[in-house]
Amino acid sequence: MGRHSCCYKQKLRKGLWSPEEDEKLLNYITNHGHGCWSSVPKLAGLQRCGKSCRLRWINYLRPDLKRGAFSQEEEDLIIELHAVLGNRWSQIAAKLPGRTDNEIKNLWNSCLKKKLRQRGIDPNTNKPLSEVMMTIENDMNKKKKKEEEKEEEEKKPPPPTTTTTNTGSNNNEATTTIERPPPSDSAAGGYFSFNNYQHMMNFGPSMVPYFPPPPPPPNTASSGEVVDHNIFQSNINNILTWEHVEPEHQEEVKWCEYLNTPFLMANNNNNNVVQNSSSTSCSSSTSNSHSVMYGGGGGEVIKPETSFFMRQDSSSSSYWNQQPHHQLFSDMYTKDLQRFSLAFGQSM
DNA sequence: AATTTTCACAACCGCATTACC
């Protein structure tokens, strides 16, 4: 148990391996074998931890590695094996001589998942996407029914309102109360209650089955400031986040990945940045280049004038671009609805 | 041409398991 002891040592190099380092490691292992990995870096004259040396050898320097692109036969075999073994990459790699588990995992996350989806197959279950969606809907309906029964038993009146209080710096802002409309299965009244879309937007099935109407183009003053505060307020307040999703629902919420639209809120004031783990998996292993977040300052209520849109810049990945919320919110929202329509054939 | 976005893949991290004392 515990971590590798060498990991605690200071001044060890990290990051990409230089050709010189590769040569040292290759020479050492060729001449002496690796033996105990924790002693390899010292004996080979490397400022690396043993774990890093092992990984470099296994994934890159080993002489029996096959180089180049995967053949169609290899891809087909991986898909077949994955259907049986799941994410047991090392076991899959054992069936493909010269290929590493890391290589196969990367191929799966960057290419094969996408290919399967294009063929209408869910890469996680290997079932047709339509079938999986039916299952999710059924589960959600069951859950919803169960909760309704429970609620009735407890004779607990459903919460008719959501009250949010602005505790932020803008003390002129009054307490805002938003009336929540009753659940509906139609889009009547401008409210979308389609269950799956709740998932797309990081709602769980037990969340209030309500979705606010898409915002109209922001009314902007000549200064460019959003003046239609209330519309934004109601929309923003009713988007819940990953942290609100109960653990048993999180798997379902991963349907986000099919639309590649993590759509999250963050409250800057609490430093409570929410990141959807599914968003990273959906963008394969390619960092968080697709991640978008909404952030805001000013306390409990995220106000348009103090909110900002953040998009991680994948090329430098160390900072977030921040742009005024109102410039992008409406556009993003509309795009999500369009993607949803395409995915589910629902007219929005 | 410059900038941004996407993509592939190398490498790291943390946890689980195994080996050893």
Next chain:
DNA sequence: GGGTAATGCGGTTGTGAAAAT
């Protein structure tokens, strides 16, 4: 049997090149 080191594994992140805008 318990503690610790070593190893293995899978998920995640970082990096740089290519493609798109």
